[in-house]
Amino acid sequence: MKNLILIITIFVSSLFAESFSNNKADVAPVNNQLYIKECGSCHFPYQPGLLPAKAWNKMMVNLDNHFNSDASLNEANLQTLTKYLNDNSAEKNMQYKRSNRIVSSLGKNEIPDSISTTPYMIKKHKDIKKDLITQNEVKGLFNCMACHKTADKGIYGERDINIPNFGRWKN
Template sequence: MKYLIFLSLMINALFAEGYSSMPDVAPVKNDLYIKECGSCHFPYQPGLLPSNAWNKMMSNLENHFNTDASLDDETFKTLSKYLNDNSAEKNMQYKRSNRIVSSLNPNQIPDSISTTPYMVKKHREIRKDLITQKEVKGLFNCIACHTTADKGIYSERDIKIPNFGRWEDD
């Protein structure tokens, strides 16, 4: 019994210090995806969008957010499969994937992660100037504020907004 109490106190102390180790979304574990997509931007976890959104995005790589991100056929097929196999609706055991899918209307296909109803709601209290400052650039730059985003952890305890500090959600 003493061991359980001690363990419980240690876990609570770690979380109070901002430590979190359980991913909210499945971490990226595909080297080709990291190389190809991560060479231009943060390699977003596939579980942050449903497959229909990834398919829409992949079908327009020649105009990928005003950049030509075209891929050779083999790479395109490999990355499309990875995104579809690991999309939000196939990762509902992860909190963020589940909430993203649940926030969408039937047949809704978001254009980006930051435009999903869930993400809009999660960021609504943050002042626009904090999001648009040069160190952040926009909601698309997850890693600028979410210090553990690369591990699939988007806990509020791990948010540090540049030129503002740690985020405290009241």
């Protein structure tokens, strides 16, 4: 009986610890070197699980005007990266908390233009003063790594937020 109680205690403790761990990804980390090279050369290589496939497809067909820049790719790289984004998009990664919440926040036919315009992201950042988001050290919601120090690992939890000229975020 003691052994059974010990086993149950260890099991419950491990579940509790995992749910509060800073090491558990909220969204699947990026694992494609071509994506990191091509997209990450200009900006943070956003995890595909932060947008649904329709949004990634909309973005990929307009790379000649990608947020006022020409990010055109050769056809082979375009096809490879579009497939990677589709195969790892938010609706394909619903086991991850943030991917699930992003998809759930969207209307049936809603196709966001960017990660920061999804209803989920707007809601998550609504309590942050605009001047903290637009300051030079951050520049905008698009700059995840400015405040989310573990964003590159797919971890966006509140414990890992440190806003420049403000400090740790406590909600």
